[in-house]
Amino acid sequence: MGGRNTYEYIRLNLPGAVPSITSVDGSITKAGGKIVEGEFRYDALSDLQISNNYQLAICSEDCTGVIQKVVYDASTSTVIEFSTPLDHGVPVPQFFQADSYDELKKCFENEEKSNLLNVHMLERLTISKSSSTSFFLGAYGITSKFNSIDVLRRWLWVFERSRISNIRILTFSTDCDPKYLRAMRLISGFFAKLPNIPISERNDVLEVKLPKNWSSWFFM
Template sequence: MTNIINNSIKEDRGYRYDSIVRQFASALYILGGRIAYEFVRINVSAFLPNIQSIQSSTASSENYLTEGHFDFNRVGDYFNSKKTILAFCAEDCTATVSKIVYDTQTDTFIGFPLPLDQNGLPIAKLYSTDSFTCLENWYLNDPIAKSLGAHLIQPLSSSFENTSPYLLAVYGTNNKFKSPDVIARWGYIYRQCKAKGVRVIGYSSDCDSRY
């Protein structure tokens, strides 16, 4: 409310936004989508920055997500900041709007289901090309991902602090995998986390029989 009041006495081009407002705006845009963000922004004047500002802020963030990349490097730093070494992992899939988009940061096309490697992990940056013929061939012959797979790792601590989980990876999937893929992936996550000083003590998922 303080931010809105401060902006209401300024010209549009002079609007400024507190860091907590920008964090809320980023979360709303990511979780709610463009339409929901624009709806709130139009109906609550001087509250949220324009979409271009949010997109630029997200793109320049150090925590920028690369589809299919398991970010073990930052896991150790995150757990050190929370002063704990114990973790619980979770993974699940959710339905998503099927479409293909181009990611300028990684020079890849996102929206195709990523196949899994021998460790049960998706092969990141697989759909990268500068050939229109290749892209056309993907569109004609490859399926479009119907689901979004997400992997999170939750710090465990005896303190009463409400600690948020860390988003380890996210990627498009057609949900076609087998139990050995899951076992291989869990083992790989355990070993990589252990190398960063984090001990995974358990995994959780839905009631899918493959888990």
């Protein structure tokens, strides 16, 4: 919780107790756990589904403010923390290549630094008595220059890609940001419509059977 500096302070004051950050990063990379900005971990999600044998999950998405800082990733030769471009709401990974000084200079002159970190988490639903752990799906830096249609298209993309991994996402959760709330209204048809994206006509729409003695349905 204290971050990199706290970890280093503990390591230096307890020699041999914990490995160095370089060793930890190397172990994570060897285990296939390296995180790439804008890249969703569907391969790891598929492996998790096979090992735990579950099919239902809840996906959450939220933004948090970050300190603007540009970092160079030598393993992919990309620059991180510029605002990740969205293709129909879906982030484009490894977009800012920096194979030369001119390319790096061009990024600093023309691209906007991200001031938000958008994180996607997935919580599996299981009948097992053991506690369920959250799964980190992906993250990327952005700005506030996106709209509710981008959010909606991204949710549909996450839903469809998760189905390939044999996981059915039942719902998406987020905070009360107006863009996310409008996306929820559009996808649920709550005083809003999507004429060009007929979600309710999909064959895989989740149907909720209400008791016959319920005379009406209320949105909470």
